[in-house]
Amino acid sequence: MFDTIHMSVPFNINYNHDDEIIIHDDIYIKFNPSWNRLLINCSIPKVLYGNNLTEINETDIEKFFTIVHNRIKELFHVEVHKDDWQVHRLDFSKNFKMKNQNQVTQYIHNLSKIILSRKTTITYNNETVIYKNKSQSIQFYDKYKEMMKRKADYSLLEQAKNILRFEIQCRKDILKQYSSKRKAVDLLTKEMYKLIMNETLELINSKLELIQNEYEISPNLFDLFGYSKLEKVFAFMYFLDEFGESFLKPIYSSSYYNRKKILNEFKQAVEKKERMKLKL
Numbered sequence: 005m006f007d008t009i010h011m012s013v014p015f016n017i018n019y020n021h022d023d024e025i026i027i028h029d030d031i032y033i034k035f036n037p038s039w040n041r042l043l044i045n046c047s048i049p050k051v052l053y054g055n056n057l058t059e060i061n062e063t064d065i066e067k068f069f070t071i072v073h074n075r076i077k078e079l080f081h082v083e084v085h086k087d088d089w090q091v092h093r094l095d096f097s098k099n100f101k102m103k104n105q106n107q108v109t110q111y112i113h114n115l116s117k118i119i120l121s122r123k124t125t126i127t128y129n130n131e132t133v134i135y136k137n138k139s140q141s142i143q144f145y146d147k148y149k150e151m152m153k154r155k156a157d158y159s160l161l162e163q164a165k166n167i168l169r170f171e172i173q174c175r176k177d178i179l180k181q182y183s184s185k186r187k188a189v190d191l192l193t194k195e196m197y198k199l200i201m202n203e204t205l206e207l208i209n210s211k212l213e214l215i216q217n218e219y220e221i222s223p224n225l226f227d228l229f230g231y232s233k234l235e236k237v238f239a240f241m242y243f244l245d246e247f248g249e250s251f252l253k254p255i256y257s258s259s260y261y262n263r264k265k266i267l268n269e270f271k272q273a274v275e276k277k278e279r280m281k282l283k284l
Contacts, residue, residue, distance in 0.1 A: 005060045005197055007171065008047050010093040011188050013084050015042035030054075031075060042084070043092075044072065055156070057147065057164055059099055062194045069188075089188035093175050096200055099147065100168040100282055108146050108168045114280060115144050118211040139177040142204060145169050170282070172204055198284065205282050212280050228273055229266075236263065237270045 015035060026033040032045040047056045048068050060068075069086040076084050102108045109130060116133045119125060120142070123135040132145035147167040151160060176186065182200070183190040190196070226234065240263045243252055253260050 005062075005097065005194075006048050006065075006094065006192060007056050007097040008045070008093065008095040008173070009091060009188075009192075010043070010045045011089045011091045012041045012043040013088045013090065014040060015080075015082075015084075016040050026079060029071075029075065031072070033075070033079065035080075042076070042080075055160055056097075057099070057151070057160055057167075059097070065192050068192075087187065087189055091179055091183075091186045091188050091191050093173065094179060094191055096172040096174070096197055098170045098201060098284065100170060102166045102168055104166055105146075105148065108148075108166060111168050111280060112144055112146065114212060114215055115208070117215050118208065120207070120211070139175050141171075141173040142208075143169075143171050143173075145171075170205075172200060174200070201284055205284065209281050212282075229270065233266060234270075237267055240264075240267055 030046055030050045034043045034045075035041075048064070049056045049058050049060050051071060052058075052060060052064055052067060072089075073084060073086070076082065100111075102111065112127075112130055112133055116125070116127045116130070118133075118135070120135045123137050123140075123142070126132075126134040126136065131149050132143060134141060134143040136142070145168075147169040148161065148164040150169070151164045156164070179186045179191060182196060229237065244267075256263060
């Protein structure tokens with residue numbers, strides 16, 4: 005549901021330190037008297053469950069606010085109301101469970117071909133694809149491989165298998181489009197989560213559909229048809245589109261129908277591929 009959050013609150017207290025940074029139970033807390041604001045950065049699921057693989061639910065939001073309230077009270081001996089928190093960054097997240105690791109890789113491969121307007125596409129080793137600008141970052145990555153690199157516990161690694169992770173990182177310019185004052189209580193809701201995630205997934209799925217409408221040479225097609233036959237298929241497809249059936253029939257003569265049969269077999273093999281679509 006949600007992952008990383010950066011938020012701050014007006015904080016006028018007498019404090020002896022010029023600049024204080026505290027890391028307390030996975031919550032990064034910073035107070036600078038010249039700002040008169042208290043800033044916290046954290047991963048909400050890490051605070052609640054000790055990892056960011058676990059997906060939180062709506063009831064967890066209130067627990068999170070309670071934990072933050074208690075930590076601030078414990079450290080600074082003041083109470084901060086949840087309505088006062090203003091969000092500077094918020095990450096929306098979703099774990100898509102795939103059939104196997106190969107499917108995770110195939111999704112990332114196809115997603116890496118997508119171009120989103122006003123965003124730069126960055127890919128890493130067919131494990132991660134990111135679309136970003138200064139206001140927003142959208143990324144998909146192999147959660148299992150990411151946790152392997154972080155040397156996560158075996159039980160978490162088992163849970164991370166076959167997961168395609170989807171994250172949207174939104175900064176101020178994006179957040180204020182949905183909440184003018186960027187209040188945490190307005191943004192950390194199930195309704196807001198569904199709105200932003202569905203808007204982005206609708207765009208991603210439309211781009212995936214365009215990619216899948218193109219024929220793609222993949223290793224399984226080479227295994228199925230062989231290199232020589234695939235060459236004939238693509239050459240025949242090109243000539244058929246370029247010159248038409250009436251022109252080609254007399255040229256190929258009796259081999260025309262054999263080539264047409266192979267082309268139909270190829271199309272059936274491609275159509276048997278499961279269409280990629282991501283849903284909440």
